[in-house]
Amino acid sequence: MSLPEQSTTEAVAVAPKGPQIILTGDRPTGPLHLGHYVGSLRNRVQYQHEFKQFIMLADSQALTDNMDDTNKVHRNVVEVALDYLAVGIDPAKSTILIQSQIPELAELTFYYLNMVTVARLERNPTVKTEIALRGFERDIPAGFLTYPASQAADISAFKATLVPVGEDQIPMIEQTNEIVRRFNRIADKEILVECKALVPDIGRLPGIDGKAKMSKSLGNTINLGASAAEITAAVKKVYTDPLHLRVEDPGHLEGNVAFIYLDAFDPEKDKLEEMKAHYVRGGLGDSIVKKRLELVLQEMLAPIRARREELAQDKGYIMQMLKEGTMRAREVAAQTADEVKAALGLSYF
């Protein structure tokens, strides 16, 4: 398996001193795809060697807009866990946990709801965008408006100092830090820890159709567990340069998904640069580019798929791994919840 170079991140440079703790994760609403791989998974494989890393399967959070299909969330917890292990996340190095199995996260959310105003939640740009995106308008579930408090609970429960997020999620991190500061002021003690956003300097991977976002609901993904035939079919549909009609015409790289993917995944950078130059000056057909892309993706995904299929045979192992990770994580979260409750005068026995 030829892993592409790891993306570096800007925010790492400005992260606080001392040992760092990462909280990251996914809403288990579908299998993970190349967009997840570029945006986060391959970074996690690197981070687990450098940091203490908690990876959360955010099943409770996924319910905020999947109350009509709770089975989907349940089912995808295992699917996403398989994706994690298949790409090289090591449960001995990273703690993989299931959010709903740690009641202390709900407890912290409950208390943090008193530390943020409704007006502040309504002003949160991420929440605003997501509400528009999901078409909630006036029928916003309360759990959706308040999910920044839940996110603050998840992050602070593990005393995470680094949270890998996209640019658009930075307001969530700011809101978490506001809650952390508010709580520490009430407690008159530095119990909770502020965190920093860890924003990858590589942008979001577009869908195979050229749309900005790769997403299951748009049907423009290549899943990490895709079969060889699925990869072939997807590469055929990859959006290139609509103006590049004849082989001899100069081609364009901007918005050309084939080259964006090659930039992200082709381990042979020099040959790629030559190919780009050739494409731009004319004389290189899309079929050659796509052939290269298919080769790169097939080579990259074949071992991931093989490992995924192997692991999928032993569901008992996956469940045991999830249970152990969740128990380890719960100890940490319970400790934080105890500290928070004690500071609020909620210890008695």
Add this chain to the structure above:
Amino acid sequence: MSLPEQSTTEAVAVAPKGPQIILTGDRPTGPLHLGHYVGSLRNRVQYQHEFKQFIMLADSQALTDNMDDTNKVHRNVVEVALDYLAVGIDPAKSTILIQSQIPELAELTFYYLNMVTVARLERNPTVKTEIALRGFERDIPAGFLTYPASQAADISAFKATLVPVGEDQIPMIEQTNEIVRRFNRIADKEILVECKALVPDIGRLPGIDGKAKMSKSLGNTINLGASAAEITAAVKKVYTDPLHLRVEDPGHLEGNVAFIYLDAFDPEKDKLEEMKAHYVRGGLGDSIVKKRLELVLQEMLAPIRARREELAQDKGYIMQMLKEGTMRAREVAAQTADEVKAALGLSYF
């Protein structure tokens, strides 16, 4: 101790068939007073013989608007527990629990937040009134807007069928039942139980100054643990009939706090009726009425005070009683939370 007649309640008549479960409780923000006694405590002493009764010290909920004074809440948990036992609530018959020590209540709240919209919460008349009352305006803590979800969690966790509340709290019960129905629809199973408001037919006891509400913050209460001297002083200040200037003048009973209290507490109803008639036709001075009121209150509160002082000597016993009640209650709530989570697909191990 001469207990006055128990108030009967309208809603009892229409309560569902079968064994009933009551959830009731108090926000521990101050010692309980005569208003609590009339409005709820003496009913609870009766209910514990007829129903399974959970009495919740709502410390988490009290924090929604006491984040600046968390010590007050902590301290008053024990004070209110003393009041409970002093008036005759029997921990062997009623389960007394501390809300914050049952994380499952926060968990249920968390899930119920997905089953109610922001618009619906904003329309809740009780929430609207309380927001105005507390002067929150735009700075409403999110936990305050969402507290109907928390209340639904408290009620449904114990599968309570009867909830003693004032008239003004009926919208909260309706909101609970909406959440219960919504959840059962999602679960496609009757897991949660709808409840009925149990509205006492005796109105709210006014403050000694004649204001509609007896409240610590208005300084117009008589606490259940009041000393004999405090009772004497309070009775002196009791509001009567401002038009009753001379003994021989006819007096008025409406709004006359002395008679309202006698109606509530004087066990000798016939003598009270004679006294009222005398007062109305003229010739009965306020001092005689107040003398009777003082006697009634002193006789009623002396044994409560004595028992309260005795119990206060043994804080270890109180804490043990609270711990045992909370543990018993937690088993019930945990069972419900398990059922709820399983129905939402959140069971794995």
